[in-house]
Amino acid sequence: MxxxxxxxxxxxxxxxxxxxxxxxxxxxxxxxxxxxxxxxxxxxxxxxxxxxxxxxxxxxxxxxxxxxxxxxxxxxxxxxxxxxxxxxxxxxxxxxxxxxxxxxxxxxxxxxxxxxxxxxxxxxxxxxxHFIYHGKDTDRHLSERFSVPRWIVEELRVSRGDYASILEGLNQPQKTFVRNGRYLRRAATVQDDLRQGAAVISPGGFLSVLHLGVGSGHDVLDMGCAPGAKFFLLQELDPRSLTGCDISVKRLGTMYAEAERLGLPRPHLICGDGMSPPFADESFDRLYLDVPCTASGTFTKHPEGKFLRTPQGLEELLVTQRALLARTFHLLRPGGVLCYATCSVFDRENDGVVAWFCAQESRARVLRPSVGLEDVDASCRHLLADSLEITPHGFFLNPAAHGLDGFYFSFIERQQP
Ligand SMILES: C[S@@+](CC[C@H](N)C(=O)[O-])C[C@H]1O[C@@H](n2cnc3c(N)ncnc32)[C@H](O)[C@@H]1O
Structure with missing residues (x-):
């Protein structure tokens, strides 16, 4: 050069x-x-x-x-x-x-x-x-070693015994995954993979969509769908109907070209606010709810995020996440299932929100399907197997094992009255 x-x-x-x-x-x-x-x-x-x-x-x-x-x-x-x-x-x-x-x-x-x-x-x-503090204050040591603001160390420490390993995992360069249809593999060269019709998706996003139990007789809503990583995989599962909804018209706008690139039918997309959704209650059998979050599981890919998030921002997100879950749950028909998903490693955004919701909604029941890895390429299956954890209310892709993107998902059924 x-x-x-x-x-x-x-x-x-x-x-x-x-x-x-x-x-x-x-x-x-x-x-x-x-x-x-x-x-x-x-x-x-x-x-x-x-x-x-x-x-x-x-x-x-x-x-x-x-x-x-x-x-x-x-x-x-x-x-x-x-x-x-x-x-x-x-x-x-x-x-x-x-x-x-x-x-x-x-x-x-x-x-x-x-x-x-x-x-x-x-x-x-x-x-x-020489430049890293090695004294008794472990949080300070980890903050300096992994160049992460101290509040993030503290947020992780209060809920995760393996917080040091998670910080180490999050400080690695990103490992990118792509899917062809409903088959996941490590990206070779992302630009070439995309040219050949693959789509980028996180391992956690992939597993959560495939295990939502979408069937051909289902009406499905993807709330917070843009730019569509999970939406297009949902589309591959061929439900009776699939609607994408997002508050951002700009982000939604990119999805038509992506559908075309993937050779999929023109998507049915609606710009709307999940807090007051533009749908009647009990309209859907399956609902994918990808809430706005700190995206702390993607610090591998977007390390600048470590310095753009704030404790105050986290508190505001928690309020939004609870409200979105409580409001969209009513869109499910009795017997329907919602997937609550975040790309966060903070327990309060994950199990914390689901536990809060289940405590106040008597019709909500957490489901525990077995999450198999048969649709993952054999060469990288071990990466997911080592990283996938079962938590009290859901599943967690833990970056600690191999530096995969952190991701959380929980399946919540709306029980029959
Ligand atoms: C984590 S991103 C979604 C990623 C997307 N599901 C995917 O797989 O590509 C969260 C999305 O929620 C949207 N969002 C935030 N607040 C919302 C609200 N109140 N109602 C609907 N969508 C919202 C954002 O515009 C953003 O696109």
Whole structure:
């Protein structure tokens, strides 16, 4: 790759980090869309890697910088974080990193400051372990080791004995899965897989849809359906009717082209709010409810999410999740089944919501179908087998075992009166 083209993805990565440090909105997806295809992999690696290790990178920088990091211009901080990531995690040659950081500086003042800090980083280089706290405060140690805000460590610790392993699993690069029809396998090269008609889906999403018990005589609703990973698998199961509903017209809009790409009939989609659903009660036999959540199970894929979520945001989501479950349950016919799903690893968003709901709705009963893996390619079946846990109210794809996306699902039947 030429030096000039190398700079494009570096500049874009620095741009994303600058926006983040300035508390401005940013879109990694939008940048991916405008980069030439051959630069996307480098950009993705760089931006995900920097967010994955952010707290550790900041610790390294603090040791080499004579000013508090919060006083640095966001762009300069971004450039330094990125450079330290390249030096420590990509083992890029020091001189290339310094040279390319220089090339992105706006003026000589920036250049000499960046040079000075990076000179300290490389001259007094110490192993990564040196920058991690190793004292008695385990939460602090884990927060620094896995570069995750402390509140996330605490949220996991209160409900999961294996919280350290989950944090480790979530800090790995993503493993992508795709399906062809109703068959799941590891992606080879995602772009090639997509060209050949595969669809990306998380292992947990795949298993939850297949075990909802959709039959040819069923009317099915997918609430919170966009952009459609589970919807299109539901469509493959060929129910009597399938309706997708989502509050976001923009997200719904992408689903028609995706159906066409997959060779499926034009989907029946309705823009509506699950809090006041545009359907009569008792209209459906099966309901897939993919609620908005912290998406903490997808920090492997979107490590920036670790820093965008907040404890306050989690509390608000819990209120929404309970309300959506309570409201949509009435859309089921007696004997119907709802799948409550999240891509969260926080127990309060998962079993916590289902337990709360079952305690106040006498007609709700948790079902425990046996979740088989026969539709999963033999070469990766063990990954799912090791990761799938039965919880008090549902099933949990645990990232601890192999770094798969965390996912939770529970099947709740509306009992006959
Ligand atoms: C986890 S995402 C769904 C992912 C989707 N099921 C899939 O498999 O591709 C949650 C979705 O819920 C939608 N949503 C959030 N609040 C909603 C509400 N009150 N009513 C309906 N949809 C809502 C969001 O727009 C978002 O598309």
């Amino acid at each position: 030429s030096a000039a083209s190398a700079k494009v993805y570096l500049r874009e990565t620095a741009g994303i980090l600058t926006a983040f440090f300035s508390a401005q909105p940013f879109s990694i997806k939008a940048v991916l869309g405008k980069l030439p295809p051959e630069q996307r992999g480098n950009f993705r690696e760089m931006v995900s890697g920097a967010f994955r290790q952010l707290l550790l990178l900041e610790s390294i920088l603090k040791a080499s910088c004579d000013r508090p990091l919060r006083e640095l211009e966001p762009f300069v901080k971004a450039l330094l974080v990125l450079s330290v990531y390249r030096i420590y995690f990509l083992q890029d040659p020091d001189y290339t990193v310094v040279d390319e950081a220089n090339g992105l500086c706006a003026h000589d003042g920036q250049k000499s400051f960046v040079n000075g800090v990076l000179r300290n980083v490389t001259r007094y280089r110490k192993p990564l372990e």
